Amino acid sequence: MASANRPADPLAKGIIPTAKQALKDLFTWDQRVVVRNDYGEEHCEWQKPEPLKNPITLFAQLSLKDWLYFIVGFLAWTADAFDFHALSIQTTKLAAYYKQSNTNITTAITLTLLLRSVGAAMFGVAGDKFGRKWPMVLNMIILGLLQVATIYAATFQQFLAIRALFGLFMGGVYGNAISMALENCPVNARGLMSGILQQGYSFGYVLAACANLGVGGETNTWKIVFWIGAGFSIVIGLVRVFFPESKQFLEAQKSGSKKASGAFWAETKQMLAKEWKMCVYCIILMTWFNYYSHTSQDSYTTFMKQQKHLSSAGATRASILMKTGACVGGTILGYTSQWFGRRRMIVCAALMSSFLIPAWILPTTERGLSASGFMIQFFIQGAWGVIPIHLSELSPPAFRSSFVGITYQLGNMISSPSAQIVNAVAEATMISTSKGTKAPAYGPVMGVATAIIAIGIAVTTALGPEKKGRQFEEAGPIGANLEPVKDIETGSIDNEKEGARAIEVVEDTNVNRKDLEKA
Structure with a gap:
């Protein structure tokens, strides 16, 4: 579902860019909020400060x-x-x-x-x-x-x-x-x-x-x-x-x-x-x-x-x-x-x-x-x-x-x-x-x-970062967020190569998903 909030630049990468962005955001009344979509991908939006609730x-x-x-x-x-x-x-x-x-x-x-x-x-x-x-x-x-x-x-x-x-x-x-x-x-x-x-x-x-x-x-x-x-x-x-x-x-x-x-x-x-x-x-x-x-x-x-x-x-x-x-x-x-x-x-x-x-x-x-x-x-x-x-x-x-x-x-x-x-x-x-x-x-x-x-x-x-409103409830325990990779010939899981290959699979999957969304 599309958000009604204004899109914001992504969080800066690197120490100096992050410090500059953080200092500027400190004097901006709207807040840069990290939002997670249904695919687990994160992006930034400008949100009006939430009114204090009872x-x-x-x-x-x-x-x-x-x-x-x-x-x-x-x-x-x-x-x-x-x-x-x-x-x-x-x-x-x-x-x-x-x-x-x-x-x-x-x-x-x-x-x-x-x-x-x-x-x-x-x-x-x-x-x-x-x-x-x-x-x-x-x-x-x-x-x-x-x-x-x-x-x-x-x-x-x-x-x-x-x-x-x-x-x-x-x-x-x-x-x-x-x-x-x-x-x-x-x-x-x-x-x-x-x-x-x-x-x-x-x-x-x-x-x-x-x-x-x-x-x-x-x-x-x-x-x-x-x-x-x-x-x-x-x-x-x-x-x-x-x-x-x-x-x-x-x-x-x-x-x-x-x-x-x-x-x-x-x-x-x-x-x-x-x-x-x-x-x-x-x-x-x-x-x-x-x-x-x-x-x-x-x-x-x-x-x-x-x-x-x-x-x-x-x-x-x-x-x-x-x-x-x-x-x-x-x-x-x-x-x-x-x-x-x-x-x-x-x-x-x-x-x-x-x-x-x-x-x-x-x-x-x-x-x-x-x-x-x-x-x-x-x-x-x-x-x-x-x-x-x-x-x-x-x-x-x-x-x-x-x-x-x-x-x-x-x-x-x-x-x-x-x-x-x-x-x-x-x-x-x-x-x-x-x-x-x-x-x-x-x-x-x-x-x-x-x-x-x-x-x-x-x-x-x-000068530091802020990720107010970040969604973290659905993350699995450590080790559950990388898919194990089966060996095509034997059908077994290669634990030694699992980490690196799983990361590649996750990255490829994200790229393919984005291509499908564009199509």
């Missing part, structure tokens, strides 16, 4: 089963965040328990973030090849058990080793949770659902901070928070057992179930050869974004306690309000990106957060820090709220789980020293506080770093 109407478009998939994905991501922040918000307790500096304790955060990319690769590929269900079940249960193991770490070295192993399994959650939750959503509801889904991370922080506030400020109470996180993760893993595999994955797998196993690697090689520039771009973008969140939040509680002289309870309350702002901002800006555009929303949110930096680090009271923290995280996590659907739309359709998870976690790996850097520089630079005492310069260090990162995100996003 969120209740969008919610109603999801069936009960769609909601169940979404909620399980959201809770898995929330539990993942709870487990991670159980450490970051209790840095001073753990430093006292193991008799280490705050910087040494944040080494555990670095190790966790470093190994998350390995887990993302392992479980992301497993999710794309074998389904979302069992990789997630395994992930969540082992995460819970590693939280328990952390509690029983007798020495600081054992603590670091367990947190490194924890990072390996933590890395597998994001890709499978995001793909399972969003691949079932109607297209025009994805912006809203993406914003809500990403805030599972902030919600996990809020829950961990509430748990920390509830157990009190005594040193040994950190173990109670870890017990809560362990139970949370294991329960989510067990709940996932009772839900079926994603409908989209099952249907795609059924259609491709007879494909030879060699096609898996053939299609993977083809994707990397074709999409390596997109992979590099998304890794760079995710590196900026992970620095963005970790630099602005991991040491914020320590900043309020040591530089602003807030009590443990006061700093925790301010942290809870700060991340509440993140939940609100991520949901609202993710939702409005469906109308305003993915990249345009990220750029504006990043710039707004940079303008708020002075108001974020200068207040000296709990109320002031709570209010400014709420507002800056509204925009920081508001930009993040666009990321799940933006990455899903940029990813090769068959690689939604592995591509999203791996690029996100590689960005995490590169940004892994962020908390250590902030703590090390702050502890090496003493400043006078409002009470006339000397304290580490957490505020200035976080402020300067966040300003640089926000500008980096705005520039990188402004």
Whole structure:
């Protein structure tokens, strides 16, 4: 069926042409949208921005089963965040328990973030090849058990080793949770659902901070928070057992179930050869974004306690309000990106957060820090709220789980020293506080770093691609999108030549189809 939208030039090829086209599109109100026809071919059209629909109407478009998939994905991501922040918000307790500096304790955060990319690769590929269900079940249960193991770490070295192993399994959650939750959503509801889904991370922080506030400020109470996180993760893993595999994955797998196993690697090689520039771009973008969140939040509680002289309870309350702002901002800006555009929303949110930096680090009271923290995280996590659907739309359709998870976690790996850097520089630079005492310069260090990162995100996003509205639901699992080729003489499938010959067949078929259409 012919489209009523104006045709647009195809997406530019090459780094410089793509950057020029992306920057020009950023200032064009109509949006360049990638459209997929019945033959699986894609082209670009100019579409008027979709008017924002009533969120209740969008919610109603999801069936009960769609909601169940979404909620399980959201809770898995929330539990993942709870487990991670159980450490970051209790840095001073753990430093006292193991008799280490705050910087040494944040080494555990670095190790966790470093190994998350390995887990993302392992479980992301497993999710794309074998389904979302069992990789997630395994992930969540082992995460819970590693939280328990952390509690029983007798020495600081054992603590670091367990947190490194924890990072390996933590890395597998994001890709499978995001793909399972969003691949079932109607297209025009994805912006809203993406914003809500990403805030599972902030919600996990809020829950961990509430748990920390509830157990009190005594040193040994950190173990109670870890017990809560362990139970949370294991329960989510067990709940996932009772839900079926994603409908989209099952249907795609059924259609491709007879494909030879060699096609898996053939299609993977083809994707990397074709999409390596997109992979590099998304890794760079995710590196900026992970620095963005970790630099602005991991040491914020320590900043309020040591530089602003807030009590443990006061700093925790301010942290809870700060991340509440993140939940609100991520949901609202993710939702409005469906109308305003993915990249345009990220750029504006990043710039707004940079303008708020002075108001974020200068207040000296709990109320002031709570209010400014709420507002800056509204925009920081508001930009993040666009990321799940933006990455899903940029990813090769068959690689939604592995591509999203791996690029996100590689960005995490590169940004892994962020908390250590902030703590090390702050502890090496003493400043006078409002009470006339000397304290580490957490505020200035976080402020300067966040300003640089926000500008980096705005520039990188402004010059990068966007594929808003891209259809990816009907792509089969990896290996199911290349037809195996039979040997004419023997009738058998040649697995070694399958990849290259299948690509030729697909290309020839597309050429013949176009000739028929012209005729």
